[in-house]
Amino acid sequence: MGLSAYEAFVLVIEQGSVSAAARVLGVPRPTVSRRLARLEQRLGERLFRRGARKVIVTRAGQELYQRVRTPLGQLAAAEREIIDRSNAPRGLLKVAIPPLLAIPLAPMLLEFQQRYPQVALEVFTETRFVELTAEGFDVALRGGVLRNPDLVQRRLLTMRAGLYASPEYLAARGEPRELVKLPMHVLLRSCSARDEPRVWWPLRDGGRVPVEGSFVTNDRALLRAACTGGHGIALLAAVPPLDPRLIQVLPEVAAQFGLHVVYPERSLLPPRSRAFIDMVVAFFERWDG
Numbered sequence: 001m002g003l004s005a006y007e008a009f010v011l012v013i014e015q016g017s018v019s020a021a022a023r024v025l026g027v028p029r030p031t032v033s034r035r036l037a038r039l040e041q042r043l044g045e046r047l048f049r050r051g052a053r054k055v056i057v058t059r060a061g062q063e064l065y066q067r068v069r070t071p072l073g074q075l076a077a078a079e080r081e082i083i084d085r086s087n088a089p090r091g092l093l094k095v096a097i098p099p100l101l102a103i104p105l106a107p108m109l110l111e112f113q114q115r116y117p118q119v120a121l122e123v124f125t126e127t128r129f130v131e132l133t134a135e136g137f138d139v140a141l142r143g144g145v146l147r148n149p150d151l152v153q154r155r156l157l158t159m160r161a162g163l164y165a166s167p168e169y170l171a172a173r174g175e176p177r178e179l180v181k182l183p184m185h186v187l188l189r190s191c192s193a194r195d196e197p198r199v200w201w202p203l204r205d206g207g208r209v210p211v212e213g214s215f216v217t218n219d220r221a222l223l224r225a226a227c228t229g230g231h232g233i234a235l236l237a238a239v240p241p242l243d244p245r246l247i248q249v250l251p252e253v254a255a256q257f258g259l260h261v262v263y264p265e266r267s268l269l270p271p272r273s274r275a276f277i278d279m280v281v282a283f284f285e286r287w288d289g
Helices: 001-014 018-025 027-043 061-083 098-115 166-175 178-186 220-228 271-285
Strands: 048-050 056-057 091-097 117-126 141-142 149-165 187-189 200-202 209-210 233-237 246-264
Touching: 001 027, 001 056, 001 061, 018 027, 027 056, 048 187, 056 061, 091 098, 091 271, 098 117, 098 220, 098 271, 141 149, 141 271, 149 187, 149 271, 166 246, 178 246, 187 220, 233 246, 246 271
Parallel strands: 091 117, 091 141, 187 233
Antiparallel strands: 048 056, 141 246, 149 233, 149 246, 200 209
16 A cells, blocks of 8 residues: 555545545545545545545544654655755745844844845744744744753853833932832833733842733833833843943842744754754854844
8 A cells, every 4th residue: 555545544634625635635536535445445444434515534544643644744744854955945934033133133134035045034023932833934033941842942042131221210210229119110011922911020049029010012122112211110131232321220130041043853954944043053153242
């Protein structure tokens, strides 16, 4: 029994019908039906019950699908990667980066585009952690702690964050000298990777200080603008372009977090992904931000 029958079987389940599977395979509908019939005959089991509008998977079909979908996917990925490896970087490359790094990374992204004109580069600024495989992303840059075992992560650098306020705000409201004074100030809050308002700020010693405030945003650029404009105190990453006029307060409120380049775990990466990762690593090796 050739692989074509199993490929047709998996596609019928994933596409929901024989007709849809035939369109994906680029073959006539009767061809797919014959492949399924031969497979059922060989196994001696019904894999589908034909409904009025769609096929219904039997218990035997469900068990077979669970066993064969991963090996078939790995085989298809291996074929694509071998083809990609033999060619120069080309095709679509979809990348997610934190909005905070959009401006610093702009020269590198443009250099990549010029160096590899056959790569269609799509860059999305995302505050949340995108689902790389499910959402079609090839590479992402992420800060913080990463726990997804299905992703390869490569640490780029350690970033620092602290509390900042503008001279105008401190002149009007005074500078907090103790943590207990924080509730008397206007606190500008960001969001977590799940887009939930932060309710605490980290302390250098590993503790936390609870925070409240009526201003919350998941946009780091807007948070910086509000802080620079004298509207309150914010926890900001020390990443250029950070306004040099901003003054750090309460140094015990501080954090360090790793910045990583992450990508789906696979033994062979397409040349476009490898080229992008190599350029990102080289960029941050020279980073002086």
